[in-house]
Amino acid sequence: MTDALRVTDLKxxxxxxxxxxxxxxxVGRGEIVALIGANGAGKTSTLKAIVxxxxxxxxxDFFGATAGGRAxxxxxxxxxxxxxxxxxxxxNMSVRENLEMGAFLHRDALERKHHMERVFALFPRLAERLxxxxxxxxxxxxxxxxxxxxxxxQPKLLLLDEPxxxxxxxxxxxxxxxxxxxxxxxxxxxxxxxxxxxxLKTAGRAYVLVTGEVALSGNAxxxxxxxxxxxxxLGGDTTRSNG
Amino acid sequence: MSTFLQQxxxxxxxxxxxxxxxxxxxxxxxxLGLINFAHGEVFMIGCYIxxxxxxxxxxxxxxxASFSPMSATLVLLLAMAGAAIVGMLIxxxxxxxxxxxxxxxxxxxxxxVSLLLQNIAVLAFSAxxxxxxxxxxxxxxxxxxxxxxxxxxxxxAVSILLMLALEFFVKKTWTGRAMRAISFNLPAxxxxxxxxxxxxxxxxxxxxxxxxxGGILFGLDQTKLEPLMGNMIxxxxxxxxxxxxxxNIRGAAIGGLLIGVAELxxxxxxxxxxxDAITFVILIVILLFRPQGLLGVVxxxxx
Ligand SMILES: Nc1ncnc2c1ncn2[C@@H]1O[C@H](COP(=O)(O)OP(=O)(O)O)[C@@H](O)[C@H]1O
Ligand SMILES: [Mg+2]
Numbered sequence: 001m002t003d004a005l006r007v008t009d010l011k012x013x014x015x016x017x018x019x020x021x022x023x024x025x026x027v028g029r030g031e032i033v034a035l036i037g038a039n040g041a042g043k044t045s046t047l048k049a050i051v052x053x054x055x056x057x058x059x060x061d062f063f064g065a066t067a068g069g070r071a072x073x074x075x076x077x078x079x080x081x082x083x084x085x086x087x088x089x090x091x092n093m094s095v096r097e098n099l100e101m102g103a104f105l106h107r108d109a110l111e112r113k114h115h116m117e118r119v120f121a122l123f124p125r126l127a128e129r130l131x132x133x134x135x136x137x138x139x140x141x142x143x144x145x146x147x148x149x150x151x152x153x154q155p156k157l158l159l160l161d162e163p164x165x166x167x168x169x170x171x172x173x174x175x176x177x178x179x180x181x182x183x184x185x186x187x188x189x190x191x192x193x194x195x196x197x198x199x200l201k202t203a204g205r206a207y208v209l210v211t212g213e214v215a216l217s218g219n220a221x222x223x224x225x226x227x228x229x230x231x232x233x234l235g236g237d238t239t240r241s242n243g
Numbered sequence: 244m245s246t247f248l249q250q251x252x253x254x255x256x257x258x259x260x261x262x263x264x265x266x267x268x269x270x271x272x273x274x275l276g277l278i279n280f281a282h283g284e285v286f287m288i289g290c291y292i293x294x295x296x297x298x299x300x301x302x303x304x305x306x307x308a309s310f311s312p313m314s315a316t317l318v319l320l321l322a323m324a325g326a327a328i329v330g331m332l333i334x335x336x337x338x339x340x341x342x343x344x345x346x347x348x349x350x351x352x353x354x355x356v357s358l359l360l361q362n363i364a365v366l367a368f369s370a371x372x373x374x375x376x377x378x379x380x381x382x383x384x385x386x387x388x389x390x391x392x393x394x395x396x397x398x399x400a401v402s403i404l405l406m407l408a409l410e411f412f413v414k415k416t417w418t419g420r421a422m423r424a425i426s427f428n429l430p431a432x433x434x435x436x437x438x439x440x441x442x443x444x445x446x447x448x449x450x451x452x453x454x455x456x457g458g459i460l461f462g463l464d465q466t467k468l469e470p471l472m473g474n475m476i477x478x479x480x481x482x483x484x485x486x487x488x489x490x491n492i493r494g495a496a497i498g499g500l501l502i503g504v505a506e507l508x509x510x511x512x513x514x515x516x517x518x519d520a521i522t523f524v525i526l527i528v529i530l531l532f533r534p535q536g537l538l539g540v541v542x543x544x545x546x
Contacts, residue, residue: 024325072430072433073437073438075431077436077438084434090424090427090431092423101420101421101432104437189482
């Protein structure tokens, strides 16, 4: 069976600066794969290039179909959903409208209702704030809404850009519990994180990005025990590293 | 008191035309962050399309009263459709190639398009003022010393109807919601599967159609057309959009009405010589004390 995502020799340039220097990675169907690395390593650029929000070189395939020649909205139609860094909630819309925007490509009202119920099961807090404007939510609630909105598009491949960023540990726990529930449904996930410990606990495999190149990759368990990871990203025994 | 009421009625009528044009500025600014300086020219072109459509539909100045309401409606619709196409062409040919360029480039282009269209209009329609056909026969009604014409009522009613239709469209339809999503965060809208280019194109079409409707209403009221007419009216409508809070649809409607009323009050109580000046006074005051406009919010950082 073809992979959910196959990236081959991806390069991203900003002016003269190469932020991503020819990386290759795959996400199998139903797999959670982590992409970890320090701030500025090129993780966000990689995700943006995958959904064609920014120009890039290299080959990208979703479920065997090439991304070449497709615009961002057409990639969404392939069942690929990016939860962007910083959440990008529509602050001028209510929580309900945000969720409905997520279902922009799925207009069937009954189906939409069903998916909204599932989002509420995942994040009960969103159900309590349906009428509230997006920009009045707390950071954690916005992250929940961003993931919920992505789930409304009934994705087959979910790309998550630093869902833990700026959140209190308790909320991080809630978000990651939800991610595991989503993954148990068979969704394929590419998880970008600076929180290496958490990422390696959640994912089956991982790639370590260093200044735009894959420096290391393998099973998450093996990487957790790798001394290079331990010293560079897990910082001995501290719980959180910013790289 | 009757001066006040008379100027209020006339002001609301003129103001509703400004409001219709202001909507186009505000919608385009909302989605692209671009001030479409060619919008006043779209208004002018809409006016001329109406003029030619009326003659094409058999309008005869000597038998104006026999022009049917059906035909008058058709004039309005043809002008709106024609202007919508012009607006979409402007976006496609002039602005889309510059998407992602520094903000100054589309701004200068907009001024260029505006001048280009003015000159094309001089060539195509001649620089001489033309009389707009009286596709609706004027009737005067008197109420407590205030004269109201059926045309003024028609102008106000059509404007309000179009504005309500737009409000419904933006709030209740998927495409309208997509417009709001684009205006808040373009990349995020694309991630939701919104075909942004198509929606932006439609935004230009709708804004232009509304400007053309404004053009026909203006023609009915003022009856004189000329290729440079888009300049001053476009500027006033733009100021109306700024007054209401640029990017805000209700704001544009309110801004237009306020400016229309302010103008006619100035004309009625001070001097008609100051009629145009008051708009600029309003602009200066709003920029000094509330630059985000009456209903505008300070724009959030985009991701
Ligand atoms: N829009 C941009 N213009 C120029 N340089 C950028 C831009 N976005 C990111 N970069 C640079 O590209 C590199 C990778 O950034 P990014 O992909 O955001 O990394 P990460 O998500 O891993 O923190 C950084 O050096 C960053 O400064
Ligand atoms: Mg990042």
